[in-house]
Amino acid sequence: MTESSPPIDETPLRADALRNRERILAAADEVFLERGADASLEDVAKRAKVGIGTLYRRFPTRDALLGALCDERLLALAANSRKRDDVLDPGMSLRAFMVELATHASHYQGLAVLFGTMLKSHTTGCYAGAEEGRRLLQRAQKARAVAKNVSFDDLLYVITAASLAVEQGGPVKSRVTHLIDLFLDGIKMR
Incomplete structure (x- = not known):
């Protein structure tokens, strides 16, 4: 993928995966607002009540x-x-x-x-x-x-x-x- 190529559409998520994604995003917003963008991703996973592997599967970086x-x-x-x-x-x-x-x-x-x-x-x-x-x-x-x-x-x-x-x-x-x-x-x- 080049810098100017469009994003690749993701396949639809299963209901549980979608819930996890939304929980991760909500938790990340809270944690980043509290502690900044360099806050621990482990703290984000804990706040979202998901394992760190689940966070990295959805958001690799x-x-x-x-x-x-x-x-x-x-x-x-x-x-x-x-x-x-x-x-x-x-x-x-x-x-x-x-x-x-x-x-x-x-x-x-x-x-x-x-x-x-x-x-x-x-x-x-x-x-x-x-x-x-x-x-x-x-x-x-x-x-x-x-x-x-x-x-x-x-x-x-x-x-x-x-x-x-x-x-x-x-x-x-x-x-x-x-x-x-x-x-x-x-x-x-x-």
């Missing part, structure tokens, strides 16, 4: 678990972004999406560090978020709002940096917006 937790939010962010195409110019659309991603990347303490890798986990939401970011970047470059030599990975580095800065304190939304604006000013076509 921490990134896969975080990706599944973030799926709905990332799908919504991507869908909302596409709706702005007729309202905002390409540069402002890219800015708005970057601010939303950076704000989301600080949902759990420590998520920002893993965010770029998590977006490559090939869950449906992660795939949608990454593809929307790439689409917006290409659109902004075509409109000459962003330099041609800027890559999607460059955007991820900035989103990660802004999210990490927010973890150090300060109002999330205004600080993220300020940092993203500083970056976008630096990559405008001259």
